[in-house]
Amino acid sequence: MKRILTLSAALLLALSAYAQQALFSGAQVESPVINADGTVTFRYRAPKAVRVTLSGDFLPPQQREVEMNGRKMTVEAAAVAELREGQNGVWEYTTPFAVAPEMYTYTFSVDGLQTIDPNNVFVNRDIASLTSVLLVPKTGERSDLYAIHRVPHGTVSKVWYPSATAGFDRRLTVYTPAGYEENPKAKYPVLYVLHGIGGDEDAWVTQGRATQILDNLIARGQAKPMIVVFTNGNISQEAAPLENSTGYVRPTMSLPQTMEGTFETAFPEVVRFIDSHYRTVAKKQSRAICGLSMGGFHTLYITLNNPDLFNYSGMFSAAIGTGSEQTAAHKEVYENVDGKLAAYFSRKPALLWIGIGSTDFLYQSNADFRKKLDAAGYPYEYMETDGGHIWRNWRIYLSEFIPKLFK
């Protein structure tokens, strides 16, 4: 082994010319570390720093009041923990509590400057922000669905479809379940999963752990094998930032044509592409759609405007009732909701599912929508969880929604 190690050492030297970060700098410390008692230790080496803090969603959230369109809302503000400086300039913080099994994100602040954890290569992008990821899986807990296990894995593909509406090719993420290739005559139901504002076709896979959830639920027999399609809801965009021909452009929330009807109107072209390129059961009975926030808004209106397309619809913290409907370019998509609801429910869809967090700033507009459904006697399933407009809830909703499909 001696000579192999010598080669490794030489390669390290050679590679270190350009990739000279955690492996080589004195800054390498172990972080994060899940301790035996369930607490988690975070470390950051910064000998010259005056103050190092940590912000993450495993810390007890603080509430903050904000106003939107004259309506008061409560949002969750980031909690902050102080690290203490120890030996060799290594700052440290250990949670005073066992961290519940979940997937979390966190960042450090070093003298006021945000930074990811340089000793943790598990990083997610959320719009223009990078955050470090901490996954605490535990057998028997929901977070175990988010971990990768030695179960049959589906195939995850980045696929481009020609969008006649957009006038260019656009990217999808497509999950085909384990066994798809080995069973060339089998046909599968399809679930379409939509992201929120500022997201893209990668968001549910990276932040949502959707492909892990699918692999694990299917392996447990808790979900039917299905094809799952993650669309990009920004119709003016070919693909996720850095995956499209615009080159380096800082990701932003304010993309054109996101909530004004074009995406909803164009959605059937995605369904046609999938039905013509995959072995689908191309029927309403075998088609589902769901989405978070803006994607929940999209889900509602795609469903209502195409009452024969989807048998299962899931609205996760849906961004409805915010006023965007009234100023949309394609107002017809959002008009006559009562009539469209009547037409939709007259066809007896298998499931309309609504989930929201009790402190979500969209709680009231979703409560108003449920009141409308209740008044008309329209059936739906409802789940209310702790917390606000956060990925933790969307992973929960997805893992609750999927087992209900195609039974």
Next chain:
Amino acid sequence: MKRILTLSAALLLALSAYAQQALFSGAQVESPVINADGTVTFRYRAPKAVRVTLSGDFLPPQQREVEMNGRKMTVEAAAVAELREGQNGVWEYTTPFAVAPEMYTYTFSVDGLQTIDPNNVFVNRDIASLTSVLLVPKTGERSDLYAIHRVPHGTVSKVWYPSATAGFDRRLTVYTPAGYEENPKAKYPVLYVLHGIGGDEDAWVTQGRATQILDNLIARGQAKPMIVVFTNGNISQEAAPLENSTGYVRPTMSLPQTMEGTFETAFPEVVRFIDSHYRTVAKKQSRAICGLSMGGFHTLYITLNNPDLFNYSGMFSAAIGTGSEQTAAHKEVYENVDGKLAAYFSRKPALLWIGIGSTDFLYQSNADFRKKLDAAGYPYEYMETDGGHIWRNWRIYLSEFIPKLFK
């Protein structure tokens, strides 16, 4: 639009609780910026810092002497540029030269602590290091191959195959060219592409820009449409770090069973999987293999031990002649090279291609290998480029190698 922006603002507030980095902090500055004259400006906001420097492979490299197994070698050491503090604590550096079109990586050092550019979400992982990416594409230059253009895009899939050798499922990245789905009777040649030590099935796609190179070369008519398979050469590993069931483990170079014969011996099982799951031309004439560094070493020995499998083989900065062959678990893979070379060349393969940088620490061992080929009169093609053991060269070699295949 007013109300839509109001919704965005509310979402920003809500999301900012946990994803509160570049979008929200005062640290947001524009970096990097490619200026009209071709120079590039880098910025970093750090009001309290004493010294901020920048290290990247667009700076003129410095040479450093190192020794391996008693042999002196020159490796390229990182060049460093000083940023100057300007207004509002924003440090800045503009290159004194137009940066040549290429793809580069860089990091900042803030008072000795390495960090990525917080204003650039284009980040690559190399083993355990994250680096910021700067892509300078230019029409007519090679780097234009690395950019995404509005050309037909192939599909990029993460696929798991059952490895009898490893005893578990392992992950591949598979590229199928544009048109693969639309031409259900077409069969395609296959290129296998292997990574270096510390890499995985993602490396060629992220750092190597291989799928962009393929899309662009095929769209230009400079390469045949082909299936391309990126393997994981660490046979003891299911998949890339964080994509396998070991959970959070810091990526490392020193994985077991990387250069001792097991991967090479097991390689035909990958070929069988691909031939049985994709519409391939399952013949030697339509099969190619190439790899960088350790992957070049793997390429050589997979080729020599299976002389009827590949018609085209490419060794990019191959890690041969380092001594690992003599201590391998499966010595037979590396023994009788002269006899295996004779058997291989007697079958008149279409192409053995060798590329290396003039300052690569493996230059001499590759020169020795070429001397052996020359002495025996075996034909091969050779390319020598500037620079050392770096991704810039491997992207060049791949984009030179691919057009030569399957003609």
